[in-house]
Amino acid sequence: MFKRLLLTAIATLLFVFQFGISDASALDLTNEDRTVSVDDSGDKIVLTLQQVKKGERVFVDSCSYCHKSGTTKTNPNVNLSDKVLANAEPAKDNIAGIVDYLKNPTTYDGDTDISEFHPNTTRSDLFPMMRNLTDEDLEAVSGYILIQPGIRGIMWGGGKVYS
Ligand code: HEC
Numbered sequence: 001m002f003k004r005l006l007l008t009a010i011a012t013l014l015f016v017f018q019f020g021i022s023d024a025s026a027l028d029l030t031n032e033d034r035t036v037s038v039d040d041s042g043d044k045i046v047l048t049l050q051q052v053k054k055g056e057r058v059f060v061d062s063c064s065y066c067h068k069s070g071t072t073k074t075n076p077n078v079n080l081s082d083k084v085l086a087n088a089e090p091a092k093d094n095i096a097g098i099v100d101y102l103k104n105p106t107t108y109d110g111d112t113d114i115s116e117f118h119p120n121t122t123r124s125d126l127f128p129m130m131r132n133l134t135d136e137d138l139e140a141v142s143g144y145i146l147i148q149p150g151i152r153g154i155m156w157g158g159g160k161v162y163s
Contacts, residue, residue, distance in 0.1 A: 029151070036146040037094035045095075047143045055144025058137050062119065062129050070148055070157030078108050081157025082149040098142035099135070 034047040047055075059067075066073045070080040078084065086093035089110035092101055105118035115123045121138070124131040133141075148156040 029147075033150055034143075034147055036143050039094050039096035040091055047140075047147065051140045051143055052147070054137065055140035055142070058133065058141040059144050062133070063141065069152075069155060070145070079157040080145050080148070082146075084157065085146075093146070095139055095142045095146070098145060099138045102130075102133075102138050102142070 029049070029052065031046050034049075034052060035044050036047060037043065038045055067080055072079045078088075082093060085091070085097070088097075088108055090097055090100070092098050101118075102120055103122050105114045105120050106112060107114055116126060119127040119130050121130045121133055
């Protein structure tokens with residue numbers, strides 16, 4: 001009897017470690033939570049759980065150092081909240097807009113090239129951590145950013161850093 005309980009406990013622990021906390025939370029996301037705009041045409045897609053997980057990994061590895069919880073370290077006004085992304089020029093409230101930024105970043109008004117300052121794949125000579133990111137990785141991290149306001153509400157991109 002005791003042995004069986006012990007085995008069950010071990011199996012449960014293994015299960016929890018195998019699937020991990022982040023997987024469990026990704027599994028909680030509904031289709032609606034994972035729906036994002038593809039581009040400025042209004043077309044939408046539902047991200048797969050795999051895309052969300054991949055996006056989270058890229059974000060943690062390459063972006064969160066400056067964009068913790070959707071804020072922007074040295075320029076809090078240009079954060080990753082849905083409103084600020086939507087009002088950027090060109091708009092970045094969709095996958096294509098953010099992917100484009102990660103290839104050719106410009107100032108918020110779209111006027112000035114900042115590819116020597118913001119990480120991007122075109123100048124991966126300056127930003128080695130961007131070198132191995134594929135188009136799929138860029139789409140996944142863009143999708144991850146776009147679904148955060150719906151999941152985290154004001155805890156994403158707000159004036160304060162809520163860890
Ligand atoms: C070294 C710090 C740093 C890193 C790393 C970084 N960013 Fe940024 N990011 C910034 C800054 C600063 C700005 C504001 C630039 C400006 O002044 O226009 C910005 C702006 C942005 C914007 C535009 C936001 C808007 O509202 O228009 C997006 C999108 C973005 N970053 C995504 C990312 C993603 C995705 C990654 C990871 C692949 C990343 N950033 C990595 C510092 C960083």
